[in-house]
């Protein structure tokens with residue numbers, strides 16, 4: 001609809017090589033979650049580079065207190081909805097809890113996500129997930145790894161806490177980041193890790209890093225849609241969240257303000273990091 005508007009220059013769908021090129025050129029990758037076509041259209045119009053169908057939908061759409069209840073069917077449904085609204089942004093689908101437990105299950109779930117319109121799937125962790133990343137990568141499935149605070153591990157972590165604060169944990173995270181890249185990951189989300197560690201990891205890997213609560217030095221930033229719109233009511237607001245609707249004036253204005261703040265390096269500020 002907007003792609004053919006005479007006032008807007010024609011834009012084409014971002015690709016995996018284009019994302020890597022953005023890292024090389026120091027252009028920040030502006031990312032946001034979305035769960036339906038209406039918001040996807042606005043996100044696209046605002047020029048957001050990457051949209052994630054996050055398993056955070058279990059919390060913000062379904063009302064659970066973790067991401068564990070989310071199923072592959074849920075992710076596929078929301079991927080279809082978002083894909084119907086997007087024309088430019090790169091689309092990534094989260095593999096939900098245990099959909100990546102074995103390479104075969106992950107291949108099955110990933111195929112469904114890509115057939116529903118995603119261009120990449122995301123999975124949490126390293127360890128045995130390195131085999132999964134290798135398996136998918138060898139089968140030409142683009143993969144985003146996710147390290148630091150991995151919400152699907154909440155039962156063992158005992159809550160949503162910053163990861164990699166101690167020296168040994170920081171070294172482990174850096175080694176895991178290098179390992180997921182070597183296994184074939186194309187992108188890496190770093191969630192809730194000290195800013196200095198995220199900067200070190202970003203410099204150490206060739207693939208782009210996308211931060212959430214990981215400071216300003218990542219190659220891109222991501223937020224949960226509802227958080228950006230100030231809709232985190234009922235929960236204590238994590239430090240990395242900023243309400244862009246408060247001064248954005250409209251939903252589209254909030255997305256544009258977020259994109260501009262990430263591209264200029266103004267967001268995240270020191271107060272949003274650890």
Ligand SMILES: Nc1nc(=O)c2c([nH]1)NC[C@@H]1CN(c3ccc(C(=O)N[C@@H](CCC(=O)O)C(=O)O)cc3)CN21
Nearest residue numbers: 056059060067151160161162224226227237238239240
């Ligand atoms: N709405 C929403 N936003 C998110 O960012 C998000 C979800 N849901 N659901 C899945 C996970 C859970 N996330 C969270 C939730 C809480 C904190 C949090 O309160 N963090 C503390 C850190 C405390 C510490 O260890 O120092 C903070 O104060 O920021 C962080 C990430 C990120 N993801």
Ligand SMILES: CC(C)C(=O)C(=O)O
Nearest residue numbers: 033054055056094189
């Ligand atoms: C916060 C992002 C990275 C995520 O995994 C989600 O929304 O599920």
Ligand SMILES: [Mg+2]
Nearest residue numbers: 054055056094
């Ligand atoms: Mg997720």
